[in-house]
Every structure is written in structure tokens, then in C-alpha cells.
Amino acid sequence: MLQVLINGALLGAVYALIALGLTMVFSIMRVVNFAHGQMYMLGGFVVYYLYGQYGLPFYLALPAAGIVLGLIGVAFNRFFFQPVLATSTREENSMLMAVGTALLLENLALTLFGEKQRGVPEVVEGIFIWGDVAEGGVVLTYSNMLVMGVAVLAIVALLGFVQYTRPGRALRAVAQDKEAACLQGVDVKTTTTLGFAIGAALAGIAGGLLVTIYGVNAGVGSNISTKAFIMVMIGGAGVTKGAILGGLLLGFAEAIGYDIFPGSVTYLIIFVAMIIFLLFKPNGMFGKPWG
């Protein structure tokens, strides 16, 4: 069981990173970014090529994934979302734009990278073994430990950035009241772009981390987006601690489910549980904006 819990914590940490990115974009822009999973997928491909194919060190390839996706986020926000949000009077328009960008990225990836599943060499060789595995001991690769550590570090860094830095305060202010933020001197347009870039970069970093465990293919985005929506809905859209909690819960549920049930049953149970949960808590656990 300890092994299952550790697997859950590993998954949960990376899932929380994914959910934080999605919830940040939602809280800052009120946009449900359907392309979040595709951004994760692109992050995976950046690391696959830079680290797996061109031999760049992982500690350079992973930040590169964050930077590339951050820049894609800036471009998406500037050229797609801001024009739609500036003129649209209906929320559906930005949602449709988000769906469109998701399909664009997925088809671009299919054209550029094909359907093949790709993987990368282990980042750190070696296995940590604690106790007798047959008797409830634990096996954990150093690579997986690194993934979990980096995910936790990234979450802590993000929370520190949002809480204690000037741009972080601007992000919180914009998420809570755009007009009031503007009246305090916050450049809302630039801050919104920063928020979108950070959200996209987090997806890229998460993709870059999990490519070392699961590999990546051009079609993985929709699956990740679905998981991200589950996490955000559980915690409450736009809420930091909700995203972290949602990520951890899904990580543990997935690890425990896969240990007990056959593969497809786990997500069937998760979806049913989520529907029942939302019937009683439609705003998630902490239904209030980012703050």
C-alpha cells in the first residue's frame, strides 16, 4: 500500500502543477483553456527533442519547455484571446476560441511529430529500494524522485512568486477585480499576458517532467485537459489551494484505483464520483476566486 501512496504522491504533485496552470489562466482571464493539455503535450515534445534527441542536459531542457510554452502562451493571449475578449459579449466565444486553439495545437503536433509514442532515457539512473518489496516495501526510481521533487519545488516557487512579489500581487489583484487593479496602477493587459504565460509554462514543465515517466504522443493533450478539468472542478475553479488539493486527490485516486481495479474502471469510478460530488458541491471545495 505504501508503494501505491508514493505513486499517488508523485502523480499528485505533477497533476497539481497542471491544475495550477489551468486555474491561473481561468482566474486571471475567466477563460477555460481547453488547450492546456496540448500545451502539456508540447512541453513533453520539447524535452523529448532537446534532452532525448539532441542530448541537452535535462536541467536545461526542462526550463526550455517552460520558456517555449510561456512564449506560446504570450502569443495565444495576444493574438487569439485578447482580441476575442475585447470585443465579445458572450463567454462562449472565448471557450470556442480555446477549443479551436486546442485542435490547432493537436493537429500541428500530429503533422510535425506523427502519432508515434516517444520516450526519453532516464534522467538519473538507479533505484531506491526500501524494505522487502513483496512484503510491502517501496521501489522508487531516482528519476521519479527527481520528478516529484521538481514538481513540488515548482509549486512552492509559484506560490511564493504570487504571494511575495510585485507582479504576483498584480496577478492576485487582477484575478480579484480587474478595474480596481487598474485604478491602483496595475497594467491589466500585461499582467493578464503574464498570467497566461505562467499557466502555459506550468503545463509545459509538467509535460516535460512526465515525459520521463510516461513518454509523450501527439494525442495525449485531450486526456490531460480532461484530468485538469476534474482537478480544478474538485478544488473550485480559480482557487490555488483547490487546484493543489484537486491534483493530489486525483493523483492518489488514480494510483489507488489502478492498483485495485482494471485500467478503464478506475476513471469510470472517478467520473461517477466527480458527478456526485458536483451535485452536492457545484463550486468545488473552495468556490472563490484566485487569492
Place this chain on the structure above:
Amino acid sequence: MSETPHLELKNVSLRYGEVRALEDVSIRVGRGQVVALIGANGAGKSSVLRAVTGLRKVAAGEVRIDGNQTNSLQHQQPAHALVAQGVAMVPEGRHIFPYMSIKDNLLMGAYSRKDKAGIASDLERVCERFPLLKQRFQQQGSSLSGGEQQMVAIGRALMAKPRLLLLDEPSLGIAPQIIRIIARSLIEINTKEGITIVLVEQNSRMALALSSYAYVLETGHVALEGPSSELMTNEHVKRLYLGA
């Protein structure tokens, strides 16, 4: 009134889609003056402030602050950039940040400033002006009453170190004893710190009592203007706005 007014609107028109909110409005506010804008709901009082802050682009005319054009058809200075030029606004409905602490709310007012020592001493001054806020420093904004939130909103605006303070309906939905505290503060802010104040109020009696000059807006036009003491005795003002 000095030669170059602190704030000037020249023949300003402003629209929300097809709706004409302001039509050919001209207003002058001298340095250090308290000027009131009174009028009924929908008269265009708040639209004047939106034109001044640049939250809304004018459809005609121009807004000048310290003689510099800030909002016209040709040029619109971004609203956020005006804060660094000494313009702060207390919006209608307070608009404090509900999930930030009171301290963080006040510090957001100093967002455009870089002088850490000055920010710290201004924070102390705001707390001296509204001692209640210091006791609630770590509470979330949403947990305060309407009157307390208004104190935060005014304190936050003062943290920007403004030379021109715009207030939109500061007495709206506030208990009378808090209104008195706020009114006394506004007088002090103007007389002791020399801050120019533009006060938008439906509470016309309070607005005229606090100001030296006032404009009466009706359906987007300036219907009347003059020294507040004179408007207090104007039959039209008395009948429509002072309940006499």
C-alpha cells in the same frame, strides 16, 4: 481658481454603445479645491470620473490634468498610468480586493510607488486616520462591513500619494456615524495635505457642505454650476436635490 486648472474637461461627450452618458460637458477644478458633482442616478456623474481616469475613452472633447491632455479622440493615456501621475480614485461600491488582507489592500494602493520608506510611513498615517484598520490588518477584505471597506478604499487611494483624489459615491450604503468619519477625513485630506478632491455624490447636502464649488448634472449635461454655498440656496437645487 489658478490659471491652469488641476483638472479640466472641455466639451466632453462619452457614450456606452448607443447610450449618450455625457454630452458637451465642461468642468474645471482648481488645485487644492474640493469640487462636487451632484445629480440623480444616471445623470452622468460617474461617467465624468471614468473619462478622467481613462477607464472610458471620450467620444468628443478632451480631459486635461495639470494642463496635459490625458483623454481625447486622438490620445488616451492608459488608466493605470495616471496613478503614477498623482490621480487616485475611490470607485463606487468600494471595489476592495475581497481575498487580500487589509494590509495587502492598502499596499496595493502604493503599487506604482518605489519608495519603501515613504510607503511604510504613509501606511502608518492611513492607520492613524482610520485606527480601526490597524486592528484588522490581517483580516480579509470581504470580512469587513461596508463602512470599514470604504475606509480601506479611501486609505488605499491615499497610499498612492495622490494630488487629485476622485471619490465616487463614498457615502452610498454607509451608516451615518461612518459617513461623519469619512467626511471629516476628506476635509483633513484636503486642508492638511492639499489634495484636490472631486466628489461625486447623490447625498447632495453632504457634497455641497464639503465642497467649495459644485456642478449639477442632469441627463449627461451640466445643468447648473456655481459656488456650493450659492447652490445650497438655489431653488432648483433645493427642490430636486435637497428635499426642501
